[in-house]
Amino acid sequence: GENVEQHPSTLSVQEGDSAVIKCTYSDSASNYFPWYKQELGKGPQLIIDIRSNVGEKKDQRIAVTLNKTAKHFSLHITETQPEDSAVYFCAASIRDSGAGSYQLTFGKGTKLSVIP
Amino acid sequence: DAGITQSPRHKVTETGTPVTLRCHQTENHRYMYWYRQDPGHGLRLIHYSYGVKDTDKGEVSDGYSVSRSKTEDFLLTLESATSSQTSVYFCAISDTTGGYEQYFGPGTRLTVT
Numbered sequence: 048g049e050n051v052e053q054h055p056s057t058l059s060v061q062e063g064d065s066a067v068i069k070c071t072y073s074d075s076a077s078n079y080f081p082w083y084k085q086e087l088g089k090g091p092q093l094i095i096d097i098r099s100n101v102g103e104k105k106d107q108r109i110a111v112t113l114n115k116t117a118k119h120f121s122l123h124i125t126e127t128q129p130e131d132s133a134v135y136f137c138a139a140s141i142r143d144s145g146a147g148s149y150q151l152t153f154g155k156g157t158k159l160s161v162i163p
Numbered sequence: 164d165a166g167i168t169q170s171p172r173h174k175v176t177e178t179g180t181p182v183t184l185r186c187h188q189t190e191n192h193r194y195m196y197w198y199r200q201d202p203g204h205g206l207r208l209i210h211y212s213y214g215v216k217d218t219d220k221g222e223v224s225d226g227y228s229v230s231r232s233k234t235e236d237f238l239l240t241l242e243s244a245t246s247s248q249t250s251v252y253f254c255a256i257s258d259t260t261g262g263y264e265q266y267f268g269p270g271t272r273l274t275v276t
Binding site: 048091092093096098136143147148149151155156 | 167194196203204205206207208211213219221222253257263264265266267268269270
């Protein structure tokens with residue numbers, strides 16, 4: 048099955064600096080890569096995603112890049128703010144052709160702390 | 164939380180007792196999922212449903228069963244709870260007609276003593 052590795056496990060940055068979280072995946076058939084933000088005591092919230100036919104996607108201060116050849120993808124947060132502090136999860140997805148659903152395999156998470 | 168509720172939000176139970184967690188959605192989405200979240204493991208898929216009465220196993224399905232008798236409800240049952248099933252359980256929904264995205268509920272914290 049799919050295996051997703053995520054680094055680093057913890058990351059501290061000064062407010063205003065950039066943060067980068069990296070993930071690798073093992074199955075070349077994976078074609079959808081979402082990123083989730085999870086605040087304490089809450090469920091994961093989808094913040095950005097990318098499909099395998101796209102190399103980069105940006106949404107305001109957040110961007111995701113995908114390198115299919117190397118099988119890795121990254122989350123970039125610019126101009127970090129204290130409210131960006133949370134645990135971030137990457138995931139990779141393969142479609143179940145029988146059920147038609149997309150099964151997500153998650154990385155183990157990165158705890159981001161933005162220091163004011 | 165995208166029209167998803169989970170109940171109960173917290174539960175403490177004893178080893179060997181049956182436990183049922185409920186996920187309810189108001190989005191009329193076709194697909195529903197149950198995940199567990201444990202420190203050091205991220206989120207792992209337990210079971211999922213691709214329609215009423217249509218379910219399949221995920222990565223960590225041993226010791227769990229599910230049922231979906233209505234589009235809006237997906238139940239997760241621990242037939243005989245064990246301490247290793249102490250975890251936070253999340254339900255997610257998706258409607259792949261519109262996209263790949265999965266949206267998560269607020270979670271249920273289960274403690275098995």
